[in-house]
Amino acid sequence: MRFTALFAVASIAISSVAASPLSVNLDLGSLLGIDLTSSNNFGAPHAPWVPGSKPGWYFGNHPEQHRELTCLFGLICKILKLFPFALQCPVPPPPTPPPSDGYHQTFSNLTGATQAGDYLTFGLVDTVADCKAMCNSVAGCNFVNSYHDVNGKDGSTQLTCSLFSACHTSSDADNLGGQTQPDGSIDFITNSDGFCKDS
Ligand SMILES: *[C@@H]1O[C@H](CO)[C@@H](O)[C@H](O)[C@H]1NC(C)=O
Numbered sequence: 452m453r454f455t456a457l458f459a460v461a462s463i464a465i466s467s468v469a470a471s472p473l474s475v476n477l478d479l480g481s482l483l484g485i486d487l488t489s490s491n492n493f494g495a496p497h498a499p500w501v502p503g504s505k506p507g508w509y510f511g512n513h514p515e516q517h518r519e520l521t522c523l524f525g526l527i528c529k530i531l532k533l534f535p536f537a538l539q540c541p542v543p544p545p546p547t548p549p550p551s552d553g554y555h556q557t558f559s560n561l562t563g564a565t566q567a568g569d570y571l572t573f574g575l576v577d578t579v580a581d582c583k584a585m586c587n588s589v590a591g592c593n594f595v596n597s598y599h600d601v602n603g604k605d606g607s608t609q610l611t612c613s614l615f616s617a618c619h620t621s622s623d624a625d626n627l628g629g630q631t632q633p634d635g636s637i638d639f640i641t642n643s644d645g646f647c648k649d650s
Pocket residue numbers: 560642
């Protein structure tokens with residue numbers, strides 16, 4: 452997270468709220484240095500199969516490992532609430548999942564990630580449940596593809612969480628990685644799971 456920018460936003464946002472709750476009219480993009488609205492795929496304008504693409508956000512318990520990303524926790528969540536059109540922090544999933552979490556699995560444990568034109572955004576998460584929580588907080592999201600991008604994402608061991616507006620089967624899970632990374636390694640995909648929202 453860009454702490455300097457964050458604190459600048461925080462102080463401006465808080466003083467604006469205190470001064471006049473109805474006149475909050477800030478440009479979040481120019482303040483944070485990143486556009487977190489749908490027109491910029493919520494901070495990840497390039498889909499995960501595009502060489503050199505970067506996750507737009509991180510949601511999970513290890514923000515300290517992802518300082519370069521917009522980490523969806525704490526103060527940033529309160530700030531984002533002032534900007535309803537921007538990415539929002541999800542409601543954390545319950546520790547023990549309910550019998551039905553509102554999703555059904557369409558494929559599991561593949562070595563290919565979903566590649567499709569209805570791509571919405573992607574980021575990093577700790578768990579599949581966190582990825583579903585992200586989908587629940589992104590307008591129009593109906594499909595979750597979580598996977599390990601081995602060697603990719605600057606070596607992050609977190610799950611990649613890629614979100615789409617329509618549901619997909621294994622037939623679209625054809626991004627096998629194969630991108631040469633800055634350190635010369637080639638990335639590949641494991642544990643790719645697809646989940647479609649019920650109804
Ligand atoms: C997923 O696939 C890998 C490699 O094909 C296999 O080693 C692993 O046991 C599988 N995991 C599950 C949970 O089925």
